[in-house]
Amino acid sequence: MDTLPNSLAARDVKYLLHPNTNARMHEQNGPMVISRGDGIHVYDDAGKEYIEALAGLWSVAVGFGEKRLVEAAHRQMSTLPYYHIFSSKSHEPAIDLAEMLVKMTPEHLTRVFYTNSGSEANDTVVKMIWYYNNVLGRPEKKKIIGRKNGYHGITVASASLTGLPINHKDFDLPLPQMKHVTTPHFYRFGEEGETEEQFSDRLAQEIEDMILAEGPETVAAFIGEPVIGAGGVLVPPKGYWDKVQKVLKKYDILLVADEVIMGFGRSGKTFACEYYGITPDFLVLSKQITSSYQPLAAILLTDAVYQAIADGSQKNGAFGHGYTASGHPVAMAVAIENLKIIEERGLVANAEKVGAYMQKRLREFADHPLVGEVRGVGLIAGVELVTDKATKAKFDPVGKAGAIYTRKSAENGLINRAIGDTICFCPPLIITEAQVDEMIARFSKSLDETAAELKG
Numbered sequence: 046m047d048t049l050p051n052s053l054a055a056r057d058v059k060y061l062l063h064p065n066t067n068a069r070m071h072e073q074n075g076p077m078v079i080s081r082g083d084g085i086h087v088y089d090d091a092g093k094e095y096i097e098a099l100a101g102l103w104s105v106a107v108g109f110g111e112k113r114l115v116e117a118a119h120r121q122m123s124t125l126p127y128y129h130i131f132s133s134k135s136h137e138p139a140i141d142l143a144e145m146l147v148k149m150t151p152e153h154l155t156r157v158f159y160t161n162s163g164s165e166a167n168d169t170v171v172k173m174i175w176y177y178n179n180v181l182g183r184p185e186k187k188k189i190i191g192r193k194n195g196y197h198g199i200t201v202a203s204a205s206l207t208g209l210p211i212n213h214k215d216f217d218l219p220l221p222q223m224k225h226v227t228t229p230h231f232y233r234f235g236e237e238g239e240t241e242e243q244f245s246d247r248l249a250q251e252i253e254d255m256i257l258a259e260g261p262e263t264v265a266a267f268i269g270e271p272v273i274g275a276g277g278v279l280v281p282p283k284g285y286w287d288k289v290q291k292v293l294k295k296y297d298i299l300l301v302a303d304e305v306i307m308g309f310g311r312s313g314k315t316f317a318c319e320y321y322g323i324t325p326d327f328l329v330l331s332k333q334i335t336s337s338y339q340p341l342a343a344i345l346l347t348d349a350v351y352q353a354i355a356d357g358s359q360k361n362g363a364f365g366h367g368y369t370a371s372g373h374p375v376a377m378a379v380a381i382e383n384l385k386i387i388e389e390r391g392l393v394a395n396a397e398k399v400g401a402y403m404q405k406r407l408r409e410f411a412d413h414p415l416v417g418e419v420r421g422v423g424l425i426a427g428v429e430l431v432t433d434k435a436t437k438a439k440f441d442p443v444g445k446a447g448a449i450y451t452r453k454s455a456e457n458g459l460i461n462r463a464i465g466d467t468i469c470f471c472p473p474l475i476i477t478e479a480q481v482d483e484m485i486a487r488f489s490k491s492l493d494e495t496a497a498e499l500k501g
């Protein structure tokens with residue numbers, strides 16, 4: 046790291062506390078400072094170019110440096126830089142985007158509520174579910190089931206839905222209302238001799254057993270990402286969502302689909318709910334909604350949920366929930382333009398086509414001595430590294446290979462994200478097949494160098 050007293054690196058280490066970072070290691074190693082971006086590339090403060098194979102944080106759908114989004118923000122800032130939508134106030138961008146979202150999502154989702162982040166959105170969903178059941182006169186129906194390794198954010202409620210130890214440890218979480226079931230990951234949790242379908246049956250049975258043990262009258266909802274992202278890109282086993290939905294229906298339990306990563310084309314369909322045949326009561330969207338050029342999340346609700354909340358607001362005097370920046374006009378304007386670009390440039394179809402190509406190219410590494418599993422759908426994938434292919438043994442400590450790979454890939458001009466020892470791919474939706482080839486070439490070199498260092 047550049048240790049000159051006034052260097053960006055030195056000032057970063059002096060003044061910042063970074064999210065999701067080992068602060069002590071950061072003090073020693075310093076930051077990777079990114080200065081600008083263009084298309085699928087970003088450049089650091091020394092001018093070095095990287096392929097951003099994780100689209101920032103799974104989010105920059107249209108790529109970096111998209112002028113139309115800059116202009117949309119500028120136009121909106123010049124006319125109405127801010128207004129709120131509390132107490133019946135409104136503005137055109139909030140209305141336009143709500144209409145757009147209701148029209149593009151499944152027909153039974155009829156209303157939109159805005160927040161600034163995925164965490165706030167899931168926190169809001171928890172509050173809506175509790176409010177809904179109180180209004181319906183069933184105050185005991187409050188528990189929410191998530192999955193181990195699921196990720197739903199980091200506020201008190203959303204971190205409680207998250208099933209990752211790092212987001213619970215020393216935070217006094219999860220809240221007691223939140224329960225977690227087995228991770229739907231066949232490679233790790235399938236049993237000897239079990240088929241994927243049988244694994245799904247077992248997981249659905251586990252959910253039913255939990256509901257019965259807790260008492261169905263106490264269980265309000267189930268939350269899941271159609272494909273788990275930050276837990277390591279985990280694609281559900283065959284039949285999983287059908288079987289889970291049957292159980293939820295049986296006990297009148299709401300389903301929350303968290304498409305914060307998958308929404309707006311990542312799977313090759315506009316929504317992964319479509320891909321997996323999921324009919325959610327809440328659909329949570331963020332990230333690619335603005336390509337992360339502005340902070341924004343949206344919750345889509347059914348009419349049944351809306352009616353109960355509307356009744357509650359009448360009884361209580363207002364729906365006592367909302368954020369200063371709920372429906373921020375600049376975020377709305379950027380989202381509208383971003384969704385137009387996704388539509389006009391056929392980026393969902395591109396995700397399907399180039400995604401299939403990326404999946405094929407990554408599966409060429411299945412025989413690599415370090416690779417345990419290659420998994421993914423559309424333009425999202427994970428390559429899990431193991432010490433022994435036959436026993437699937439993990440590295441000790443977990444993350445050892447991932448850390449080496451992260452260093453090597455940065456040297457080779459590639460940014461992925463290593464979750465433990467799973468190397469994640471989630472490039473901008475604009476990526477071409479030729480760019481996938483370049484990304485794979487850099488990956489291949491980095492993987493071989495990781496293997497050499499581990500041996501060495």
Ligand SMILES: Cc1ncc(COP(=O)(O)O)c(C=O)c1O
Pocket residue numbers: 102161162163164165167196197198199270274275303304305306331
């Ligand atoms: C599926 C999912 N839900 C929720 C969140 C939380 O979103 P945010 O970081 O905007 O709070 C994330 C973030 O990565 C996510 O991947």
